[in-house]
Amino acid sequence: MxxxxxxxxxxxxxxxxxxxxxxxxxxxxLAPTQIFVDAFKSFDINITLQQARGPMGLSKWQHIRTLLDDADIAAQWQRCTGRAPTDQDVDAIYARFMPMQIAKVGQYSxxxxxxxxxxxxxxxxxxxxxxxxxxxxxxxxxxxxxxxxxxxxxxxxxxxxxxxxxxxxxxxxxxxxxxxxxxxxxxxxxxxxxxxxxxxxxxxxxxxxxxxxxxxxxxxxxxxxxxxxxxxxxxxxxxxxxxxxxxxxxxxxxxxxxxxxxxxxxxxxxxxxxxxx
Missing domain, CATH: 3.40.50.1000 (HAD superfamily/HAD-like)
Structure with a gap:
């Protein structure tokens, strides 16, 4: 005090x-963490549930931005795309994440x-x-x-x-x-x-x-x-x-x-x- x-x-x-x-x-x-894993996988980026949980509590766009700032995940992105991840990439993952989250959230309600x-x-x-x-x-x-x-x-x-x-x-x-x-x-x-x-x-x-x-x-x-x-x-x-x-x-x-x-x-x-x- x-x-x-x-x-x-x-x-x-x-x-x-x-x-x-x-x-x-x-x-x-479980609802948000598994969907983050699935959304990144759709871009050929492999993240673990533990990594997905790391920034939990942030808004979902900021959560994705934080994950892409992780050294291991950023390195994967660099290998797959030939460049560092940008905010436009965050937008793209977020756009993929949203319908997946909407479709699945009811299963975890x-x-x-x-x-x-x-x-x-x-x-x-x-x-x-x-x-x-x-x-x-x-x-x-x-x-x-x-x-x-x-x-x-x-x-x-x-x-x-x-x-x-x-x-x-x-x-x-x-x-x-x-x-x-x-x-x-x-x-x-x-x-x-x-x-x-x-x-x-x-x-x-x-x-x-x-x-x-x-x-x-x-x-x-x-x-x-x-x-x-x-x-x-x-x-x-x-x-x-x-x-x-x-x-x-x-x-x-x-x-x-x-x-x-x-x-x-x-x-x-x-x-x-x-x-x-």
Whole structure:
């Protein structure tokens, strides 16, 4: 804390702002990662799922730009085309990626266990529910009605391609939720995300930032795959994910959003004694 709690005025918790893939839906954040692999493969460029996960949380155009800036991937591009990748190449991959993502996102729209109940619990406490995503609006237009049928329907949604200021790790999408939901103080908000850029987004917006480990991109396993692992392996994956999320500034890290109520109670207690993020 930059100032002592005694010098601060207590405020109330007002809202929780969520990421989508790996946080509310799509355990393991598989939809975007596999499509990145497939999109690059259509240009004869081979990337791994691990490489595809690296920039997760960024807008999808910026995600592709970051992948093409990777030394190994750039070298592949140079060998295939005889030149370094340009922004026009990013546009071309993005144009290939988008219809593939739109076609496939519905297959990964299942809510994470406990997410719908957790959202109902938040609303029962009078809290507003915001959300934002690295997904462009065209993809969210497919995902949102499917998720709503399963009880995942935030009060506001910001897409990764619709703010002129840009996306993560900047604070802009989180702050757009603050404006739309009419939040009185950013310190009365919690940002929940499974990626490093998403945690940085919440920190830069002045919010409490909560990382999600086991259900998210940093672990990157389906629920079925996790259940099949030895407990020691699961613990190691969880610890590694938690370290990355805390290094990005997460105030708390939970296994999945089903565990959020306990953190909400802790943050509310800290706000009551005048603490801020």
């Amino acid at each position: 930059s100032m002592s709690a005694a010098n601060k005025t207590a405020i109330a918790l007002e809202a929780v702002i969520f990421d989508w893939a790996g946080t509310l839906v799509d355990f393991g954040s 299942q809510p994470i266990d406990g997410a719908a109940q957790m959202l109902a619990w938040l609303r029962g406490r009078g809290l507003k529910v915001g959300s934002c995503s690295g997904y462009p609006r065209e993809v969210l237009d497919v995902l949102l009605p499917l998720a709503a049928r399963d009880g995942i329907a935030p009060d506001h949604v910001v897409a990764g391609d619709e703010l002129a200021a840009g996306g993560r790790p900047g604070p802009y999408m989180a702050l757009a939720n603050v404006l739309a939901l009419k939040i009185g103080d950013v310190a009365g908000c919690i940002k929940v995300d499974d990626t490093v850029p998403g945690i940085e987004e919440g920190v830069r917006a002045g919010m409490w930032s909560v990382g999600v480990s086991l259900s998210g991109n940093e672990v990157g396993y389906t629920h079925r795959e996790l259940v099949g692992l030895e407990p020691a392996k699961v613990s190691a994956l969880k610890a590694q994910a938690e370290q990355k999320l805390r290094a990005a500034g997460a105030h708390y890290v939970i296994d999945s959003v089903a565990d959020l109520p306990g953190v909400v109670a802790q943050i509310e207690a800290r706000l009551k004694v005048g603490e801020r993020p």
